[in-house]
Amino acid sequence: MKKPMIFSEFFKNNGPVMGSILMVLVGFWIIVLIVLPQLSMLDFSFRFNLPPAELGGPKDNYTLKNYKQLVYGAAGSEGTYNTVDLMVFVRTIVTAIFVTIANIIMCYPLAYYLGQSKGTSFARLLVVMLIIPYWINEILRAFALRIIFGETGLINEVLTFLHLTAEPIDFIRQNYALYAGLGYAYILLMLFPMYNVIESLDRNQIEAARDMGASWIRIHRRIVIPHAKPGIASGATMVFMLSAGALAVPQVLGGPSSLWFTQLVYQWFNDSLNWQQGSAYAIVLLFSSIAIVLTLMRIFKVNMGDIGK
Amino acid sequence: MSPKVISRLALGAYLLIFFGYLLGPLVVMSLTAFNSSGFPSVSPWACFTFEWFDVLFKDQRILNGIKNSIIIGIGTVIVSIAIGLSAALVLTQVWPKLRTTYYTIIIAPILIPGVVLGISTIVFWDRVSRLLGPSTDALFHNGIFLTILGQSTFIASYAMLIFVARLARFDPGLTEAALDLGATHTQAFRKILLPFMRPAIASAAVLAFLASFENYNTTTFTFGNYPTLTIELAQKVRYGINPSISSLAFIIVVLTVFGALAFEAYRRNTGNKERAKEGKAAPKSGGILPGFLRGNPAAVVLVLLCFTVITAVGTAQSYSPEQCKMDVRAAKQLEIDLRIEALEEKRRLRELGKTHEGPDIFGTPEVESEDKAPSSSGAFGDVFKDLEQGD
Numbered sequence: 001m002k003k004p005m006i007f008s009e010f011f012k013n014n015g016p017v018m019g020s021i022l023m024v025l026v027g028f029w030i031i032v033l034i035v036l037p038q039l040s041m042l043d044f045s046f047r048f049n050l051p052p053a054e055l056g057g058p059k060d061n062y063t064l065k066n067y068k069q070l071v072y073g074a075a076g077s078e079g080t081y082n083t084v085d086l087m088v089f090v091r092t093i094v095t096a097i098f099v100t101i102a103n104i105i106m107c108y109p110l111a112y113y114l115g116q117s118k119g120t121s122f123a124r125l126l127v128v129m130l131i132i133p134y135w136i137n138e139i140l141r142a143f144a145l146r147i148i149f150g151e152t153g154l155i156n157e158v159l160t161f162l163h164l165t166a167e168p169i170d171f172i173r174q175n176y177a178l179y180a181g182l183g184y185a186y187i188l189l190m191l192f193p194m195y196n197v198i199e200s201l202d203r204n205q206i207e208a209a210r211d212m213g214a215s216w217i218r219i220h221r222r223i224v225i226p227h228a229k230p231g232i233a234s235g236a237t238m239v240f241m242l243s244a245g246a247l248a249v250p251q252v253l254g255g256p257s258s259l260w261f262t263q264l265v266y267q268w269f270n271d272s273l274n275w276q277q278g279s280a281y282a283i284v285l286l287f288s289s290i291a292i293v294l295t296l297m298r299i300f301k302v303n304m305g306d307i308g309k
Numbered sequence: 310m311s312p313k314v315i316s317r318l319a320l321g322a323y324l325l326i327f328f329g330y331l332l333g334p335l336v337v338m339s340l341t342a343f344n345s346s347g348f349p350s351v352s353p354w355a356c357f358t359f360e361w362f363d364v365l366f367k368d369q370r371i372l373n374g375i376k377n378s379i380i381i382g383i384g385t386v387i388v389s390i391a392i393g394l395s396a397a398l399v400l401t402q403v404w405p406k407l408r409t410t411y412y413t414i415i416i417a418p419i420l421i422p423g424v425v426l427g428i429s430t431i432v433f434w435d436r437v438s439r440l441l442g443p444s445t446d447a448l449f450h451n452g453i454f455l456t457i458l459g460q461s462t463f464i465a466s467y468a469m470l471i472f473v474a475r476l477a478r479f480d481p482g483l484t485e486a487a488l489d490l491g492a493t494h495t496q497a498f499r500k501i502l503l504p505f506m507r508p509a510i511a512s513a514a515v516l517a518f519l520a521s522f523e524n525y526n527t528t529t530f531t532f533g534n535y536p537t538l539t540i541e542l543a544q545k546v547r548y549g550i551n552p553s554i555s556s557l558a559f560i561i562v563v564l565t566v567f568g569a570l571a572f573e574a575y576r577r578n579t580g581n582k583e584r585a586k587e588g589k590a591a592p593k594s595g596g597i598l599p600g601f602l603r604g605n606p607a608a609v610v611l612v613l614l615c616f617t618v619i620t621a622v623g624t625a626q627s628y629s630p631e632q633c634k635m636d637v638r639a640a641k642q643l644e645i646d647l648r649i650e651a652l653e654e655k656r657r658l659r660e661l662g663k664t665h666e667g668p669d670i671f672g673t674p675e676v677e678s679e680d681k682a683p684s685s686s687g688a689f690g691d692v693f694k695d696l697e698q699g700d
Contacts, residue, residue: 013402015494025395030414033462037429038421044432110327113320126324128573128607133331135565137523139542140558144334146546147341147555154337184330237420245422248525252546262424262526269428269530279432282425289422 045280066280085264092261093288096244099182100236103190106183107235111191112224115198134188142181142252149177149253173255181253186242190235197231198224233302237293244289261285339562342555345634356633361556368553374541377453378522381537384457385464385521386514392461393468393513394506397476400469416470418463423526430459430531452533459531460521467520468513475509563618567611574608 011019046062070089073082117123133141148154149171156168171177201224209219225232250260265285268278297303345356365371396415403411418426438449448454479502487497503510525539532540545554 010402014398018494018498022395022399025392026399029392029396029462029465033458033465034414034418037426037433037462040433040436041425041429044436106327109320109323113324124573126328128569129328129332131569132562132565133335135519135523135568136335136558136561137539137542138525139523139539139546140338140554140561141334143542143546143554143558144338147338148334184334187331241420241422245424245526247424247529248543251543262422265424265428266529275428275432275435279428282422282428285422286425290420293420 041279042283044276045283047276049274049276066277067284069277070281070284088259088264089261089284089288092244092285093292095179095182096240096289097292099179099186099243100190100240102183103187103239104232104236107187107191107194108228108232111194111198111228111231112220114195115201116203130188130191138185138248139252141185142249145177145181145184146172146252149180172253175255177253178250178255178260181249182243182246185246185249186239189238189242193231193234193238194228195231197228201227229300230302233297233300237297240293241289245285335558335562338555339559341552342559344552345637356637358633361552362560364551364553365556370536370541371538371557374536374538377532377535378537378539381453381456381460381528381535382518382521384453385460386517388457388461389465389468389517390510390513392465394472394510396465396469397472400473401476416466419466421463423463423524424530426462427459427527427530430455430462430527434458450533452531452535455531455533456528456535456537459527460524463527464517464520468517471509471513471516472506475506479505563614567614570607570611570614574611577607 010023013019014022045066046064047060048063048065050060069082070085071082073080073085114123114126146153150156153171155171156165159165160168205223206219209223214222245262246260247262247266250263251266254260254263261281262285265278265281268274268281272278342361343357343359345358345360400408400411400415434449434455438445441449483501483505484497487501488494492500522537523539524537525543528537528540529543536544542554542557545551
């Protein structure tokens with residue numbers, strides 16, 4: 001927070017009434033909505049799941065039990081790892097990374113094309129068409145894919161009709177539907193930041209490079225991609241965090257045997273009613289995905305200030 | 310072919326695939342809303358029907374969900390706009406050394422998974438209510454209260470980003486001038502800054518409402534006894550699908566298309582007006598179209614869409630698929646009769662063959678008839694189509 005000497009200046013700039021309103025609102029947001037809830041979740045994750053009567057009693061101590069549960073499984077099975085949950089965790093993170101990479105590859109050409117042909121009415125039409133799926137509910141988009149990928153869905157009907165397959169393919173059990181759904185759900189959050197930065201690239205730079213005989217690959221590697229890096233980083237961060245934390249898409253499109261890590265969190269909360277255990281899992285998800293994002297930002301030399309542009 | 314043609318073709322194919330991936334599922338989903346078959350599908354097309362809209366509008370849980378969503382949406386808009394605007398104003402004044410830290414904190418809610426936000430909200434307020442005693446339970450365990458706070462945590466960040474972009478173009482000299490002329494800070498804020506921010510506030514309000522309306526990850530932990538529309542939808546999608554969801558989706562798709570077109574038409578219209586003012590593009594006189602449609606394809610499409618919807622709703626009132634359903638039933642019966650006849654025919658032929666040419670080719674027709682059986686569903690569908698066209 002700000003130092004006292006800054007405070008006085010702040011109130012001088014804004015007047016006592018406006019100054020206090022601003023301080024109260026921002027303080028409420030940062031302290032009551034952001035920081036304290038996260039801290040209480042962290043605190044919660046180190047506690048036992050006790051009945052209400054015993055709260056605050058002698059048994060209400062800190063423990064690492066909830067984290068041990070994730071690594072070693074339920075108490076009593078010490079020595080062996082909790083392979084089921086750990087595999088779900090690894091799979092969630094790895095899949096989210098691949099979804100992000102796939103989205104970068106899919107969006108880059110379109111972002112470049114739109115950025116370069118800005119102002120033409122065709123490009124504007126495309127942008128309007130992009131906005132439409134952007135505002136459709138995540139659940140409904142997953143539902144749409146489920147209709148297509150279902151056992152009697154459109155793709156299977158077409159494949160059978162063309163005699164490409166004798167038996168319907170179970171896309172949902174094979175997780176293809178899940179991958180397609182995750183890629184589908186957040187693709188526009190990759191496209192728009194990328195498009196915004198490429199749009200601001202001066203076309204003359206590209207033309208100069210071409211006049212000097214640079215190949216297309218070289219132009220993209222040396223001019224367009226370095227310029228678009230903040231947009232790509234911003235989009236990649238959003239897509240990675242949202243896919244790793246996705247709940248709706250795996251619930252609708254995931255196969256019965258394949259869980260997403262957020263589904264484990266959901267089960268601990270809503271099915272087992274063990275909030276402490278759920279909090280521990282949520283903390284693991286939060287910290288590991290933040291760690292991955294920060295590492296990648298360090299590797300690719302991107303600043304936090306670029307996110308959200 | 311010259312390389313230019315090849316690259317154009319590649320671009321076209323790529324655009325086709327990209328937009329097919331993006332819009333195709335929505336189109337298919339919308340179509341399933343009009344198929345009378347009980348499971349949302351397009352390929353065995355039975356009857357064109359509006360009955361799923363009827364089912365939808367009679368669904369009490371969906372209607373209740375819409376009501377809760379609107380209440381929560383309005384609450385979230387108010388909270389997140391107030392917070393987002395103050396946060397953006399503070400960002401412009403914060404001590405430069407603290408700026409990055411401050412920005413990281415207020416941008417973090419966008420990056421924190423929604424699930425985590427939902428959990429931390431209920432855990433925190435559960436603790437607060439335990440500290441303050443059971444008399445506060447009613448408020449701190451109330452689904453609407455928790456959902457508004459949980460959603461506002463991150464929606465305020467979105468609003469803040471919009472305000473920061475607008476504030477970057479604000480001339481602080483205006484406020485200073487007002488203050489020099491004797492206005493209080495509150496007056497300067499209300500008379501100078503607020504009018505300047507109005508467009509940004511409008512777009513942030515729309516964005517915040519939509520984000521709140523479609524949020525699932527946070528709400529699924531906080532909703533308590535007040536399930537929102539998205540929660541109800543998720544329950545339906547997970548535990549038993551029927552095409553009334555498609556009909557809701559279709560309505561949402563149409564509304565979104567409306568919104569996008571109206572926005573585009575508005576932007577073009579203001580753009581055209583500005584150009585006309587500058588005298589760059591003199592408005593063509595003597596067109597059949599009224600002024601606001603001229604040179605504005607989005608507006609033309611919008612008006613056409615309006616007409617289509619009005620006609621569709623009008624026909625929906627009088628259209629009844631009962632005839633078609635009876636036809637389908639009749640067609641099914643006919644198909645069954647045909648198949649029975651065909652089988653009898655085959656049996657007769659077989660018997661004829663047996664008597665005429667001896668038993669050595671006895672196996673061939675038998676195999677054929679068994680082969681036919683699995684593919685009958687395809688033939689089934691074709692017959693339907695023919696009959697429907699015949700109608």
